[in-house]
Amino acid sequence: MLSIFDIFKIGIGPSSSHTVGPMWAGKRFLNELEEKGILNSISSVRVGLYGSLALTGIGHGTDKASLLGLAGYQPDTIDPDDADRIFEEIKSSKKIKLAGVHEIPFDYDTQLIFHNGESLPEHPNAMRIFASDENGIVVYYKTYFSIGGGFIVCADEYNASKSNATTNNDSAEGNTESEIPFPFSSAAELVVLCKKHDMTIAELTIENEKARHNGDLNAVNEGIDAIWDVMRACIDRGTRMKGSLPMSGIKRRSADLHKTLTANPEAMLNDHFAIMDWVTLFAMAVNEENACGGRVVTAPTNGAAGVIPAIIAYYSRFLSRNNQQGIRDFIATAASIGALIKMNASISGAEAGCQAEVGSACSMAAGALVAVQGGTVEQVENAAEIGMEHHLGMTCDPIAGLVQIPCIERNGMAAIKAITAARLAMRGNGEHAVSFDSCIETMYQTGLDLQAKYRETSQGGLAVFAAQQNLIAAC
CATH class of the missing domain: 3.30.1330.90 (D-3-phosphoglycerate dehydrogenase; domain 3)
Known part of the structure; x- marks a missing residue:
């Protein structure tokens, strides 16, 4: 766990x-x-x-x-x-x-x-x-x-x-697992636990987290709030900073896009797609900061760090303004979805391609967005599956070995997909043909089948094409 x-x-x-x-x-x-x-x-x-x-x-x-x-x-x-x-x-x-x-x-x-x-x-x-x-x-x-x-x-x-046929879950900081009240190793188990105890995924996740913190809910909430504070600060800084990205010299775009969107706020009333522009901006702002070595939150990786902050910002600005508890529930739900992916597959681009990074982030964001809008646990599981399913096979081929192209735009696209996945799931009753557990296993097996050159080596795909065309001087 x-x-x-x-x-x-x-x-x-x-x-x-x-x-x-x-x-x-x-x-x-x-x-x-x-x-x-x-x-x-x-x-x-x-x-x-x-x-x-x-x-x-x-x-x-x-x-x-x-x-x-x-x-x-x-x-x-x-x-x-x-x-x-x-x-x-x-x-x-x-x-x-x-x-x-x-x-x-x-x-x-x-x-x-x-x-x-x-x-x-x-x-x-x-x-x-x-x-x-x-x-x-x-x-x-x-x-x-x-x-x-x-x-x-x-x-x-x-x-x-x-x-031992298990995944080692020691974190980089050396955290050790303590006794938790609601252990689970699959999405199916998680759904059963939530229904048995009449709990949401967020509530169950928080109970497990409290056990790790000696029952101190305040400590848990402070930790979650600190995560969102860093994410929000990263969005804010990313929308202000101009100039170019390191090594490649590619122009940063988020500040100009932010200026355009804020110059005429009334236009949003007539442009039904303006919110999509904001969501894309939030995601790209984070990943431009990431590309510059800035302070970010792995969510669940740095290459995919913009998706979840973008959807939380979308939720807190356009759906339920400044809802602190909603944001906590979002992060807790997303964490359990990410844990399932990490425990049963991979979140490493070098091991399973970008489907394991951006695909995982989209899955986490989609499920969490359903949860904070009052969706059932079955609808949350459905949204997570949709978000992952439509990233299957995505390669990791960063141009010049930089976390810039296609990574930055890819976060914006995945954020939009997360919203679509959440809306699809909430239009249904939670029933769907492919389980999230099956989708996780499919992602992992697909990643293993990808040729090594498409797994974060910059030896295939866009990375090779860009080098041939001299699209980035660093190539």
Whole structure:
């Protein structure tokens, strides 16, 4: 079982699996050195990146994140405006302070190695960190896998989970599961539990979360409110910021779109599609911020971080204005839907394509939107299934390894799909031919069947076409 705060984690852009995860891995490696009492005896470190982390690592900021983690920074607390400066200081000085206290030499060009074309058999997002003493002898090393949404596991944990035919659910922050009153492992079980106890999905989710927080509802609500505060701030900043996106030089569009929409508010009375423009704006504003390395919430990933904030903003501005409890219920419902996907399939683009990222976000948003409009638990499950079903087969082929094209627009499109899915489900009675559980399994199997070049490697699809046409200078 996963917590709300496993699915929704505050971090920085541009990628949960390539930025947030590797930063946590570096920080976790430091913790392990400290636990063994050998941190101050380390004279050098070396980082190796494999698979998708290597192929799209620079565009996704994996190199920066790995070193920031080793320097003791965390994605949920580091100031995004400081991240680039600290990274450049490490590169220019050729020194790194492990945990911010133990300074050692570090050469970016020789001690951070991109193993392009080489993958580890267990998972496509892999990294190895080695620590050596003054004689150059490796005294400790560890292999980590970044399995999507900022989650990391070491190789031992990953292999143990596979041998037990279960998914390892340790979060990047190291949360451990406590006893919860309403455990479930499938959508079918969740529906049965809600009906048996006459609870909504949000109510059931909150009860489980209270158990993790010693019955403290205020702590749970404060945590959920903090998630929405970051999402809302990201939308607001994204609609103000102008200029271009890093590395590609692509012009940011959200500020101009916001100016256009606010210049003539009366036009909305005559334009039945204006709300669609607002929803698209909300989503794109978040993902432009993400592309710039800003403060975002993994929802359930950074590449798909704009969908859920866009639908919450749509709900709170156009359907039920400033409804704090409604927003809490939305996030709680979405978290349980995301947990089902994470536990039974994947939210990693490198493992299952963009259907696992944007498709999952759309599914979560659609189900949650039905829930806060008073839909039945069957209608919520139906909406989640519709949202996922119509993203099946979506590839992850970021141009130049950047979380920009097609990622930013794709979030806007998925947000519109989430609204459509919710409306379709609410027009029905919850009965539908394909179960959400079946759709989740289909998504995962489809992802495994995708050729590797379409799973966040930038070696196929739009990424190749753009390189051939020189659409982005960084290619």
